[in-house]
Amino acid sequence: MRIVVLVKEVPDTFGERKVSLETGLTDREACDPVLDEICERAVEAALTLAGTGEHSVHLMSMSPESAASSIRKGLAMGAESAVHICDPALLGADLSLTAEVLAKAIEKEGFDLVIAGNLSTDGNGGMVPAMIAEWLDRPHLTHLSALEATATTVSGTRAGDDGDSQVTAELPAVVSITEAFPDARFPNFKGIMAAKKKPFGTLTLADLGIDAQDFSIPRAIMTEVAERPPRAAGVKVTDDGTAAAQLADYLAQNKLI
Ligand SMILES: Cc1cc2nc3c(=O)[nH]c(=O)nc-3n(C[C@H](O)[C@H](O)[C@H](O)COP(=O)(O)OP(=O)(O)OC[C@H]3O[C@@H](n4cnc5c(N)ncnc54)[C@H](O)[C@@H]3O)c2cc1C
Known part of the structure; x- marks a missing residue:
């Protein structure tokens, strides 16, 4: 089985994350870029699955040129090859364009199973895997x-508010996983050296036959960007015998009760 894992580089959540007010995009100079932790877990899930049969693991990322070293981390963990979709016209790509690009690249490269994270730590959209499944016209198992x-099906557990559901789909399929999956393995020295020689392909929009400026397909356009206002100081309730009433008033004023 050919497993494609979708990996994305993000600003390290332990560091300062800033949006450039000029471009509206992540200010990559102001942050330490890392492979998103949920994507590392997706690679780990794929490698674990690969260890159970005749499966191969391939990485795919749509990201700026500078993200190549983060993608190589997945190769060092044990994936066989990577495809990096990289094109200046993708700068500021929204969810819709991202899903179209990834779906067309997945179709071009071939797949039996696509594994993605359920939600990235920067864009936070949580929609890309479902949109890709829609483009590919294949089933999608979410939040596993x-x-x-x-050989013919993928199954998993989806945790919900009312309990766990067991879900199954015919392959080829797309799945998205949650942080309940185990931590990713650390690449060892042998893996890091081997990663340098593994196939690492690049694709452009022309290779995929996509026009980023084709607005006949709904795409979001950013018209304005502003910094988040600083958080205002909280209300301090001093208990002079009226604390309960003050608290109730506060909750009522803010439409919380
Ligand atoms: C030149 C360039 C600059 C970019 N700059 C930014 C930026 O500043 N900020 C930003 O948030 N995004 C940026 N992107 C990436 C792209 O715009 C977002 O990935 C996209 O909008 C998805 O949003 P999300 O993270 O909310 O997706 P979600 O739906 O939250 O992602 C869920 C899962 O889908 C998969 N996935 C999502 N996006 C990608 C991807 N691009 N490649 C591979 N797998 C993916 C991952 O497995 C992820 O865990 C850039 C891309 C390029 C090519």
């Missing part, structure tokens, strides 16, 4: 906390 596959 466990994953297994046979």
Whole structure:
């Protein structure tokens, strides 16, 4: 089975994350870029699955040129190859264009199973895997906390408010996983050296036959960007015998009760 893992570089959540007020995009100079932790877990899930049968793991990322070293981390963990979709016209791509680009690249490269994170730590859209499944016209198992596959099906556990559901789909399929999956393995020295020689392809929009300026397909356009206002100081309730009433008033004024 050919497993494609979707990986994305993000600003390290432990550091300062800033939006450039000029471009509206992540200010990559002001942050330490890393492979998103949920994507590392997706690679780990794929490698674990690959260890159970005749499966190969391939990475795919749509990201700026500078993200190549983050993608190589997935190769160092054990994935066989990577495809990096990189094109200046993708700067500021929205969810819709991102999903179209990734879906067309997945189709071009071939797949039996696509594994993605359920939500990135920067864009936070949580929609890309579902949109890709729609483009590919394949089933999508969302928010999985466990994953297994046979030659023809993929199954998993989805945790919900009312309990766990067991879900199954025919392959080829798209799945998205949650942070309930185990931590990713650390690449060892042998893996890091091997990663340098693994196939690392690049694709442009022309290779995929996509026009980023084709607005006949709904795409979001950013018209304005502003910094988040600083958080205002909270209200301090001093208990002079009226604390309960003050608290109730505060909640009522803010439409919380
Ligand atoms: C030149 C360039 C600059 C970019 N700059 C930014 C930026 O400043 N800020 C920003 O948030 N995004 C940026 N992107 C990436 C792209 O715009 C976003 O990935 C996209 O909008 C998805 O949004 P999301 O992270 O909310 O997706 P979500 O739906 O939250 O992502 C869920 C999962 O889908 C998969 N996925 C999502 N996006 C990608 C991707 N691009 N490649 C591979 N797998 C993916 C991952 O497995 C992820 O865990 C840039 C891309 C390029 C090419």
